[in-house]
Amino acid sequence: MSTFTAPGGRRTRTRAGWNALGLLVLLVAGFPVYWMLTTAFKPAKDAIDPDPSLLPTSLTLANFSRALEISDFWGPVGRSLTVSLSVVAIGVVVGLLAALALARFAFRGRKIVIVGILAVQMVPLVAMVIPVFLLLSDLGQYDKLSGLILTYLTFILPFTVWTLRGFIVNIPKELEEAAMVDGCSRTGAFVRVVFPLLAPGMVATSVYGFIQAWNEYLYALLLLSQKNQTATVWLGNFTTQHGTEYAPMMAGATMMALPIVVLFLLVQRKMAAGLTAGAVKG
Incomplete structure (x- = not known):
């Protein structure tokens, strides 16, 4: 028994795939900017931590x-x-x-x-x-x-x-x-x-x-x-x-x-x- 896939469902999956790809590109391209901003507000000791955290634990304006x-x-x-x-x-x-x-x-x-x-x-x-x-x-x-x-x-x-x-x-x-x-x-x-x-x-x-x-x-x-x-x-x-x-x-x-x-x-x-x-x- 053959199954029928509606064109609308195919378009939805295609759109979701392109959206996921676009989101991946955004994350890869935006991560350096995010890291620059978080490092700018981190304490100096946290910026050189050999095991840095993805999210800042404390914020400071001393770097500016x-x-x-x-x-x-x-x-x-x-x-x-x-x-x-x-x-x-x-x-x-x-x-x-x-x-x-x-x-x-x-x-x-x-x-x-x-x-x-x-x-x-x-x-x-x-x-x-x-x-x-x-x-x-x-x-x-x-x-x-x-x-x-x-x-x-x-x-x-x-x-x-x-x-x-x-x-x-x-x-x-x-x-x-x-x-x-x-x-x-x-x-x-x-x-x-x-x-x-x-x-x-x-x-x-x-x-x-x-x-x-x-x-x-x-x-x-x-x-x-x-x-x-x-x-x-x-x-x-x-x-x-x-x-x-x-x-x-x-x-x-x-x-x-x-x-x-x-x-x-x-x-x-x-x-x-x-x-x-x-x-x-x-």
């Missing part, structure tokens, strides 16, 4: 006080904000203009430029350390925030141009042409019609650029002295010849993560729309 006492906290954070916001502002403006040229204008060598943008993203950052160091030294930009901003722009601009180009391509040209028929100039049609539709994509690329610039460590370590260090390099002050202060380090990392969390909460709707709109053919 200790983190603020080590070297200068607000100086590196301020420099990181300056670098990250400058990279985002310049990258979005330049990337938008470059993406517009690649998406809307036909010129000789356009495909070569597009391939070149993809090729640049495939070059490992470590491979460019020495050339970047020598170039900034020749330009007098070593140990300057402006030099670090220029360096970060070379990493973030290719992604920005490529992503924004995809958004512009998916916006029908007929919208601009209709606006121009109604009396708008080409610039006016772009500002009034295309630019508002690009807002989600610009938010998504801006958040990506901010996170990349905020979290970058290698170039900030090599191109800046301790006097001009950024927040990621500042975390290295917790490791000394006497050992590593893990609890204050996790407290410092928690404070460093707050700007990213706040930024994401402010723009999460626009970012979600931007990440999905690029996959829709207009």
